[in-house]
Amino acid sequence: MAEPLPFTPDLSVKPVVVPFFDQPTNTISYIVKDPASDACAVVDSVMDIDYAAGRITYDGADKIIAYIREHGWRLEWLIETHVHADHLSAAPYIQTKLGGKLGIGENITIVQDTFGKIFNEGTEFQRDGSQFDRLFKDGDSYKIGGMTAHVIHTPGHTPACMTHCIGDAAFVGDTLFMPDGGSARADFPGGDARTLYRSIQRVLALPGEMRLFMCHDYGPNGRDIQWETTVADEREHNIHVGKGIGEDEFVKMRESRDATLDMPRLIIPSLQVNMRAGQLPPADDSGKTFLKVPVNTL
Numbered sequence: 133m134a135e136p137l138p139f140t141p142d143l144s145v146k147p148v149v150v151p152f153f154d155q156p157t158n159t160i161s162y163i164v165k166d167p168a169s170d171a172c173a174v175v176d177s178v179m180d181i182d183y184a185a186g187r188i189t190y191d192g193a194d195k196i197i198a199y200i201r202e203h204g205w206r207l208e209w210l211i212e213t214h215v216h217a218d219h220l221s222a223a224p225y226i227q228t229k230l231g232g233k234l235g236i237g238e239n240i241t242i243v244q245d246t247f248g249k250i251f252n253e254g255t256e257f258q259r260d261g262s263q264f265d266r267l268f269k270d271g272d273s274y275k276i277g278g279m280t281a282h283v284i285h286t287p288g289h290t291p292a293c294m295t296h297c298i299g300d301a302a303f304v305g306d307t308l309f310m311p312d313g314g315s316a317r318a319d320f321p322g323g324d325a326r327t328l329y330r331s332i333q334r335v336l337a338l339p340g341e342m343r344l345f346m347c348h349d350y351g352p353n354g355r356d357i358q359w360e361t362t363v364a365d366e367r368e369h370n371i372h373v374g375k376g377i378g379e380d381e382f383v384k385m386r387e388s389r390d391a392t393l394d395m396p397r398l399i400i401p402s403l404q405v406n407m408r409a410g411q412l413p414p415a416d417d418s419g420k421t422f423l424k425v426p427v428n429t430l
């Protein structure tokens with residue numbers, strides 16, 4: 133059974149949501165702003181990488197920074213819905229320019245432990261989440277200006293996935309995709325299809341009119357990219373969980389589908405950077421920074 137929601141949504145609060153689509157990784161980042169003040173948060177920002185060249189740039193993050201500056205907004209939070217395996221976070225870069233606190237789910241420590249081993253990180257790599265300013269637990273809340281954001285633990289895709297509910301808007305990370313996209317894979321280390329199904333049920337227990345914002349969209353069947361839907365729409369039309377599709381049926385579908393998927397193109401650089409809260413690994417004795425490629429491990 134899905135656990136009950138740890139808070140009562142307040143749909144009278146309607147945050148301003150500004151999306152930014154990153155084409156190379158099909159990621160949508162968001163600015164979420166309090167309509168009653170100049171306070172805002174940034175959810176799931178993207179750092180640009182030319183992986184073949186080993187080159188990192190910040191064009192996408194600079195657009196978000198410019199937008200916040202032009203509007204005179206104040207950045208209070210940088211939120212990571214989870215440790216992404218398909219893009220690199222730009223949260224620390226944005227934080228150095230605009231301030232704000234960086235938050236992620238408390239199970240980041242599990243992810244750090246798993247991938248600390250996979251990448252054979254030394255003891256200097258802390259696995260206690262201390263690279264972040266705040267580690268959220270299920271039911272935690274925080275303020276963005278006058279708005280209260282509520283955090284629900286929605287694991288399954290990864291152990292640290294959280295859904296952030298702010299007024300009538302919820303940021304689901306990779307817990308759900310648009311109704312015609314279904315759900316995210318659950319086969320990464322620490323992922324679990326049955327756990328994901330139960331997490332999705334918690335999201336679907338939110339009020340039907342609540343706006344849902346996706347972290348990814350791949351435009352299935354050639355449609356244009358979309359990122360916003362509602363709980364009611366997902367309940368009715370989601371191809372993996374809609375119309376009351378049961379847990380066992382979902383698990384069977386998810387596991388057989390995951391067995392056919394290749395690793396995401398950027399999983400190796402993404403995890404090394406994102407498990408460090410978006411920081412690159414420390415430079416070596418020569419002052420150069422390297423990312424590792426573990427052979428025959430993932």
Ligand SMILES: [Fe+2]
Pocket residue numbers: 214215216217218289306316
């Ligand atoms: Fe993800």
